[in-house]
Amino acid sequence: MEVVNECKALLSNQEVLELLEEIQPRRKGSAVVTGQQQNLATICYETIKYLEKTACKHQNKKVVQEFVRKLEPFKLTKAEKLQLLNHRPTTAVEIQLLIEESEERLTEEQTDTLLDIIANSLPATTETEPMEQN
Incomplete structure (x- = not known):
């Protein structure tokens, strides 16, 4: 994966996980590890552990691409799409928290449709258990 302009890109949790998993094997082959490299390795490890x-x-x-395509009719910002992707909301209240002025921008039916798209397009954490809260 290549980040074209690190200051302009919004990365999803999936992209961050993929990037960290990609660079982690390269780091293991390093012979001399400095303190900064050790700190970076710890941050990468802990982030991967959390995201998994x-x-x-x-x-x-x-x-992700299919999910974003299905969101096109809702006229959401890039940041709002990213929030929905990363947080995978399951209730209308969560939608209200993630989408600015959702009460004015979305009808109740649109909110329900969004929840259906999320439930049917984005895999859950596990098949039988909801995601753990830290």
Whole structure:
């Protein structure tokens, strides 16, 4: 994965996980490890460990692209789409928290449709258990 302009890109949790998993094997072959490299390795490890417990572990580029395509009729911002993708809301209240002025911008039916799209397009954390809260 290549980040074209690190200051302009919004990355999903799935993209961050993919990037960290990609760079982690390269770091293991390093002979001399400085203190900064050790700190970076710890941050990478802890971030991967956290993200693997979330729904993004079961996402891939195709899932993300299809999800974003299904959101087009809702006229959401990039940041709002990213929030929906990363947080995978399951209730109308969560939608209200993630989408600015959702009460004015979305009808109740549109909110229900959004929840259906999320439930049917984004894999859950596990098949039988809801995601753990820290």
